[in-house]
Amino acid sequence: MLTATTHTAGLREGLRTAHARQGLDIHTLVATPAGVDPHARLAIYANGYWLRLIECLQSDYPALSRLLGPDLFTFFARVYLSKHPSRSPTLHALGASFPHFLRTSQRSRPGQQRQRFPLELAWIERALSEASRAQGLEEVEMDTSIDASTLALGWPCTVHVPATTKLAIVSHTPESFRGWLSGASPSVSPVADRTFLAVRRHRFRVGIEPLIDWQFFALRHAARRPRMLIDCAQAAARRTGRSAGELHALLALWLPTAQASSMVMLTSPSATAELTDM
CATH class of the missing domain: 3.90.930 (Outer Surface Protein A; domain 3)
Structure with missing residues (x-):
C-alpha cells in the first residue's frame, strides 16, 4: 500500500509498481464494501500523503508560500516532491533542495528575466x-x-x-x-x-x-x-x-x-x- 500511495508519478503508476514488485493488485491492497470503488478509497490515502508533504514545505517556507499564493506554491511543491521524494526520517530534510529546484526551474527561458x-x-x-x-x-x-x-x-x-x-x-x-x-x-x-x-x-x-x-x-x-x-x-x-x-x-x-x-x-x-x- 505504501508503494502505491507514495509513488512520485501518482497512484496509477504506484499500483503498477506494487503489482510488478509484490504481485499485488488493488483488490488485495484495499478491502472495500460492495459498490465502493477501491481506486477512490485508495486515492484518499494517496492525496492525504501528498497534502501532508506539501504542508511540511509550507511550514518550512511560509513567506514564500504567501508570496506565490497557495495554488502556485502547491504546483511547484508537487513537481519538487515528485523529483525529490522524502528519503529521510526527519521532515526537516524534505525541503533542503527546494531553493535550488526553484532556481533551476527558471532556466532556459530566453528573453525573460529570472524572478x-x-x-x-x-x-x-x-x-x-x-x-x-x-x-x-x-x-x-x-x-x-x-x-x-x-x-x-x-x-x-x-x-x-x-x-x-x-x-x-x-x-x-x-x-x-x-x-x-x-x-x-x-x-x-x-x-x-x-x-x-x-x-x-x-x-x-x-x-x-x-x-x-x-x-x-x-x-x-x-x-x-x-x-x-x-x-x-x-x-x-x-x-x-x-x-x-x-x-x-x-x-x-x-x-x-x-x-x-x-x-x-x-x-x-x-x-x-x-x-x-x-
Whole structure:
C-alpha cells in the first residue's frame, strides 16, 4: 500500500509498481464494501500523503508560500516532491533542495528575466531554518583578550565562521525580505544593486544582516575552514580592489563586534590547533 500511495508519478503508476514488485493488485491492497470503488478509497490515502508533504514545505517556507499564493506554491511543491521524494526520517530534510529546484526551474527561458525575489526569499528561509538547528556558539567561551586593540597591533588571529552563519549575495535589500519574514505581505521592492547578506544566530535567535563587500569576502574566505586574519584580508582585497593593509585594519576593528553578535569566533593560532586536535 505504501508503494502505491507514495509513488512520485501518482497512484496509477504506484499500483503498477506494487503489482510488478509484490504481485499485488488493488483488490488485495484495499478491502472495500460492495459498490465502493477501491481506486477512490485508495486515492484518499494517496492525496492525504501528498497534502501532508506539501504542508511540511509550507511550514518550512511560509513567506514564500504567501508570496506565490497557495495554488502556485502547491504546483511547484508537487513537481519538487515528485523529483525529490522524502528519503529521510526527519521532515526537516524534505525541503533542503527546494531553493535550488526553484532556481533551476527558471532556466532556459530566453528573453525573460529570472524572478529573483522568490528565489532569494526561499534561500533566506532555508538558511534561517538551518541556522536555527545547527550547532552554534551559545555554549562556547569566547576569547575576550582578542579585541580591536590587540588585532590592530598585529596580534595573530584565526577567524572561524560557525554553521549558524550563512552568506549570500542577493539583489534586494534586507528590508525587502524582513516584511515577508515577519508575516506581512508587502509589495516586492525593485531590484537593487548587489547586496551582501549574512544570516546569523545569536543567543538562539536568528536574523539577517547586511554586510559591506570586504566584510562578506573576508568571511566567505573563512567559511569552509578557519583562516588567519591576514589571509581573510588578502582574499577580500583581491575581490574588492582595495589594499590588504587597509582591509586588515578595518577587519581588526570590525571582527570583535562580529564575534559579539555570534557571526564569527576569533581564536589565537594555538587555540585553533587545540580545537582541530579535539
